Amino acid sequence: MERAPKGLSEETVRYISAKKDEPDWMLQWRLGAFARWQQMREPTWARVHYQKIDYQNAYYYAAPKNTPKKQSLDEVDPKLLETYNKLGIPLHEQMALAGVAVDAVFDSVSVATTFKAKLNEAGVIFCPISEAIRDYPELVKKYLGTVVPVTDNFFATLNSAVFSDGTFVYVPKGVRCPMELSTYFRINASETGQFERTLIVADEGSYVSYLEGCTAPKRDENQLHAAVVELVALEGAEIKYSTVQNWYPGDENGLGGIYNFVTKRGDCRGDRSKISWTQVETGSAITWKYPSCILRGDDTVGEFFSIAIANNFQQADTGTKMIHLGKNTRSRIISKGISAGQANNTYRGLVSVHPKAANARNYTQCDSLLIGAKCGAHTVPYIEARNPSARIEHEATTSKIADDQLFYCLQRGIGQEEAVALIVNGFCKEVLQQLPMEFAVEAQKLVGISLEGSVG
C-alpha cells in the first residue's frame, strides 16, 4: 500500500498535499497549520482518560486503500452482518458497506447519477473537498477556516495540516436543496479516512439538510479520528446537520475502539439564519465533541439535539456552545445522556451572551439516564451572560431505569433487552423526532443494539 512516511513532519504535510494535487495556496495553508500545531499542547480538561497518543507513531496518509474486494458476504465478519441485519439494512447496501464487490444488480451508481442530475439542476455543489479545492478554489478560499480557524484547537489544527478528504457543499442563493444530502450517496465516501474535513455553505435564503455518517458500524483500525466540520449560514439561510455515529466502541473490557476528537461549528453569519445540530452518538471509545453555533447575525437561531450513549468502558464528553453575538438571538439545547456498564457520560456546554446581544434567549434541558450502578453521568454547564436582557433557562434531570418499569414490560411479555431499548427510546424521543424519517428508524434500532447486555 502506498502511504506517507511514518510520523508527522513538514514532509508528511507536503506529501499529502502533493498526492491530492493541490494548488500552492492550499499547501501553504496546511504548512501554516502544521507550524502552529507544533507549538500547541493536547487539551486535558475533558473528563476522558486514555493512554497518551504518540503522534509520531502513526501514518497520516494511506491511500488509496486498495483493500481487496471480497467476493461474497461469506467472507465478511459474521458479527458485522448480524448488526446489519438487526438494523434492517437491505442486502445490497450491506454488501457495499462491508466492501463486497457488487455487480450490475447493485443500483447505487444509477441512484447516484439521478441524484447528481437533480442537484446540478438546482445549482447545488456537493463533492469531495479535494475536488472542490481544484474546481471551486474561490469558494473554498473564501470560507475554509473562517468558522474553525486554523489555530482553533489542538485537534482542529492537526486536521488542518493533514486532512485527507471530506465533503464540500454549496447551496446557492434562494435554493432549497431538493433532497437530503448524505455522504452515503457519494461514491468512495467510506474511504475518506481519519482526518475528514467538511465545509457547508448555505447562501442567502437557502436551505439544506445534511446527514453524516452511517448507522452501520465502522470497524476501523485507526485509533484517532480528528474531523473538522464548518457550517456557514448567510442571511435567512438554514442548515440542518444530522449525525449518527456508530464507530467501534472497543470490546466489553474496554480494549480498542476509536478516539473521536471532533470540532464542529456553525456560523449564523447572516441575519435570520438558523443552524440546527442533531447527533446520535453511540460509538467510539472516546467521544470529544461540541457542535456549536455562533449566533452572529441578528434574529439568528441555534439548536442542538443530542443523544449520547456510553456502554461498557466508553467515555463521552460532549455538548455544545451557543455564542450569542447578535440581537434577538435564540438557542435551544436538548441533551439526553445514557450511561450503562462502567461508562462515563459528560454533558459539557457553554451558553455565552455577549454585551451587544440584546434580548438573547436560551433554553437548555439536560437529562441523564443511568443503567446499572457502576456508570456515571456528569453535567457541566457554563453560562456567561454579559447583557442584562438575556434570558437563560437550564433544566437538568438524572434518572434510572426503574425496576418496576422493567418488571412491567417483562410481565407483558417484552424481554429484557427489548424493554431497555423501548424505555431508552422513550427517554430520547424529543431528539429522535428531529432526525429525518429514514434515519430515525435506524437510529431507534441502534439505541437498542448499543445497550445490549447492559442489564442483568
Place this chain on the structure above:
Amino acid sequence: MLDIKNLHVAVGGKEILKGLTLSIAAGEVHAIMGPNGSGKSTLAYLLAGRTGYDITQGSVTYRGEDLNTLAPEERAAKGLFLAMQYPVEIPGVTTLTFLKTALNAQHRARGEKELDAMSVLKFVRKKAEALKVSEDMLKRALNVGFSGGEKKRLEILQMALFEPKLAVLDETDSGLDIDALKLVAEGVNALRSPSRAMLVITHYQRLLNYIVPDRIHVLAQGKIVAEGGKELAHELEAKGYEHIAGKAA
C-alpha cells in the same frame, strides 16, 4: 390450571407466605381476600416472576409446568397475566407502541406471526371501545398523566388483548370510584370463559359484588385461614378479618 402447594416465599430474607395451598381450574374465578400485609401482593408478584420473590419451600405448577423455571416474559407468553395494582409510567413511549411491542413479543415467543401497525391498531380499537379507552389515551405516553381509572382500564384492555389463560388481578378496585369500578368489572366479566381462570385479589368485598367469584380464600399472615363460596365475602364484611382469622387460629 394453577396448583400451589405448601408455598413458602421470602422477600429480602423475610418469609411472607408460609405454607399456602390453592388450586384453580380452568373456567373458575377465585378471590383472595385479606388484610394489609397478609401477603396478597407477594403472591401476585411471585406468580408473575418478579425478582426478589423467592420460593423457599413448596411448589407452583401452571398448566403442568413448574412456574419457577420460567422467566417472567415466558410466563406472559404462556398466558399468565397480572393486572397490576400500580401500573407504571413509561415516558416517551406511546400506549399504542407499548401494546404493539408487547403483543408482538408474545406472538414471537409462541412462534406466531407478528402483526403490523395497522392490524394492531384495528385490534386495539375493537377492544378499546367497550372499556372507554380513548384514541387520545392510546396516543399518550404509557400511563403518564393517566387518572387512576384510566390506568386500571388500560390494564383490563391489555388483558382483553393478550387473552390470557390465567389472569391475576391485584387490587384492581383500589383507587376507583363506583362508576369506574363498574366499568372495569364489566370488562373483566366479559372475559370470563370456560378456558380461562382468574384470581382476583382484593382487600374489600365491594369488588366481589360485581365480579362474583366461585371460591373465596382468606389470607392472613401468609396462610389461607378460611375458604368458602361467594357468601364468605359478606360474612367478612360484616364481622371483619380479625374474627375469621382469629377463629381459624
